[in-house]
Amino acid sequence: xxxxxxxxxxxxxxxxxxxxxxxxxxxxxxxxxxxxxxxxxxxxxxxxxxxxxxxxxxxxxxxxxxxxxxxxxxxxxxxxxxxxxxxxxxxxxxxxxxxxxxxxxxxxxxxxxxxxxxxxxxxxxxxxxxxxxxxxxxxxxxxxxxxxxxxxxxxxxxxxxxxxxxxxxxxxxxxxxxxxxxxxxxxxxxxxxxxxxxxxxxxxxxxxxxxxxxxxxxxxxxxxxxxxxxxxxxxxxxxxxxxxxxxxxxxxxxxxxxxxxxxxxxxxxxxxxxxxxxxxxxxxxxxxxxxxxxxxxxxxxxxxxxxxxxxxxxxxxxxxxxxxxxxxxxxxxxxxxxxxxxxxxxxxxxxxxxxxxxxxxxxxxxxxxxxxxxxxxxxxxxxxxx
Ligand code: ACO
Numbered sequence: 001x002x003x004x005x006x007x008x009x010x011x012x013x014x015x016x017x018x019x020x021x022x023x024x025x026x027x028x029x030x031x032x033x034x035x036x037x038x039x040x041x042x043x044x045x046x047x048x049x050x051x052x053x054x055x056x057x058x059x060x061x062x063x064x065x066x067x068x069x070x071x072x073x074x075x076x077x078x079x080x081x082x083x084x085x086x087x088x089x090x091x092x093x094x095x096x097x098x099x100x101x102x103x104x105x106x107x108x109x110x111x112x113x114x115x116x117x118x119x120x121x122x123x124x125x126x127x128x129x130x131x132x133x134x135x136x137x138x139x140x141x142x143x144x145x146x147x148x149x150x151x152x153x154x155x156x157x158x159x160x161x162x163x164x165x166x167x168x169x170x171x172x173x174x175x176x177x178x179x180x181x182x183x184x185x186x187x188x189x190x191x192x193x194x195x196x197x198x199x200x201x202x203x204x205x206x207x208x209x210x211x212x213x214x215x216x217x218x219x220x221x222x223x224x225x226x227x228x229x230x231x232x233x234x235x236x237x238x239x240x241x242x243x244x245x246x247x248x249x250x251x252x253x254x255x256x257x258x259x260x261x262x263x264x265x266x267x268x269x270x271x272x273x274x275x276x277x278x279x280x281x282x283x284x285x286x287x288x289x290x291x292x293x294x295x296x297x298x299x300x301x302x303x304x305x306x307x308x309x310x311x312x313x314x315x316x317x318x319x320x321x322x323x324x325x326x327x328x329x330x331x332x333x334x335x336x337x338x339x340x341x342x343x344x345x346x347x348x349x350x351x352x353x354x355x356x357x358x359x360x361x362x363x364x365x366x367x368x369x370x371x372x373x374x375x376x377x378x379x380x381x382x383x384x385x386x
Contacts, residue, residue: 013372020269023196024365025204029062029353030193037273037318041193042066050280055163055188055346056080059135062193062353063128077162079129083136084157084166086110087117091144091154099149103142103341104225106149108218110141115214126213126359131352134217138345139163143170146338164188167345172333180332183288184342187328190277191321191343193350195270199223199230203351207358208365220351221344227264230347232322233339235264237330239300246299253303257311263304265323272316281324288331297327 030041039046042061049058053067060068060076068076093113097106114137115122121133144154147170155173157166164184168176194200202223206216224230243252256263268275285294301319308317329339 018269024201025196025354025358027196027354027357029357030195030350032195032270034268034270034272037271037276039194039276046190046276046280050190050277051186053189055185055192055349058189058192059349062349063131063356079132080136080163081157081159081161083133084140086137086140086144086154087114089117090114090141091148094141094145094154095148097145097149101145101149102225103145103337104221104231104344106145107138107142107341107344108221108225110145111138111221112214112218114141115212122212122214125210126207126216126352126355128356130213131349131356134213135348135352136163138348139167140170142338142341142345143167146171146335163345167342168333171338179288183284183328184332186284187281187325187332187342188346190280191325191346193347193353197229198226199347200351200354204354204358205365207355208362210359210362213352213355216355217348217351220347224344224347225340230322230340230343232264232320233325233329233343234336236323236326237336237339239264240293240296240326243296243300246296249296249299249303253300253307257307263308265301265320265326266304266308267315267317268320271318271320274318275320277321278319278324281321281328282319285324285327285331289327290331293327293330297324 028042030039032039041049041058042065044061049061053061056077057067057073059080060066060073064072090110090113094106094110097109111134114134118133122130124130140157147154152173155170157170161169161176162181162185164181165176168181168184196204199220203216203220206219207213227235239252239256243249253263285297289297301323305317305319308315325339325343326336329342330336334342
């Protein structure tokens with residue numbers, strides 16, 4: 001081929017590997033042991049922490065390196081508390097977004113705006129104070145946008161609330177019930193970090209260019225949004241609502257697989273056993289969610305696993321974290337389109353911990369690509385091209 005009209009469509013690229021199995025960074029923050037179905041944060045198995053350590057204790061663990069003692073936790077909570085407020089101009093920006101803006105897009109815009117709107121805060125090389133200043137405001141941005149899009153005025157956070165309480169209070173304006181904020185707190189601890197997932201990788205790549213922490217987390221929000229990563233839980237809810245009743249489960253799932261659709265909430269790049277977070281969330285859903293909805297979820301999970309095993313033998317497809325996240329977050333009172341944004345509240349801590357780890361021992365992340373395009377083409381003027 002020596003014609004300048006050659007296009008990429010003429011050369012079939014090989015199936016992309018998606019960097020599967022590639023080690024892109026060393027980290028002491030968290031690790032997914034995929035074969036065993038085990039997740040570890042700084043040496044603690046997730047079962048040690050979930051339901052025992054608060055989200056704030058887990059944030060301290062990731063950012064600082066150890067679980068806080070009483071005095072450290074009190075000081076840390078006070079810092080989080082002092083960093084939840086939004087500048088008025090950030091609310092003005094959120095106010096201008098159309099009500100139908102997906103909340104993940106509003107979050108991306110709101111988080112990005114905090115850089116210039118908090119002058120002097122994000123000027124230095126990213127550090128713990130910057131991580132706190134940004135991550136603490138994720139719930140506030142989301143709550144403010146949710147209220148504005150539903151015709152209500154944003155509510156300022158209340159001092160003394162933990163992250164889960166603060167988020168629910170700013171969303172709904174009532175003192176949050178323990179039956180809601182406790183499961184949300186546990187959910188946040190489960191989703192705080194997860195090895196070298198796509199959005200964390202995005203955050204680390206941006207940090208490695210010596211860009212700022214606001215850019216890293218804004219990029220990470222964009223990466224989390226996609227349904228192959230964090231965007232699945234509202235789609236799980238849509239699926240369960242469409243299925244509607246236990247009698248429809250098998251037909252609905254069979255039709256979806258016949259069409260070549262993916263079943264949301266199943267499969268994972270790394271886990272080749274059950275995701276431990278799915279197991280914990282299933283038990284939380286059993287007690288927190290509406291019994292009929294839980295039964296429908298159980299039946300759907302059971303049939304989906306059987307069908308996937310039958311159609312993709314050897315693929316080891318299991319329930320992932322997103323499946324029961326849907327039931328738990330719905331039970332907490334959150335609307336479906338706030339599920340992925342709520343995931344970001346948790347993951348903002350993991351992302352920023354990775355940014356700090358990256359900058360502490362940085363080298364630009366710049367991989368290579370395999371060139372599969374044509375070579376030695378001869379230029380032709382536009383009028384001479386076929
Ligand atoms: N439904 C149907 N088939 C599936 C599913 C699924 N949920 N997951 C994987 N498969 C099939 C694929 O079609 C593929 O089959 P093939 O080799 O015959 O073509 C095989 O299993 C392997 O799938 P890959 O796409 O190679 O797996 P990959 O590691 O790239 O993707 C992913 C993992 C994206 C999570 C995938 O399992 C998926 O799309 N799941 C549904 C979406 C979802 O639940 N996303 C949330 C993930 S959890 C998180 O990020 C927080």
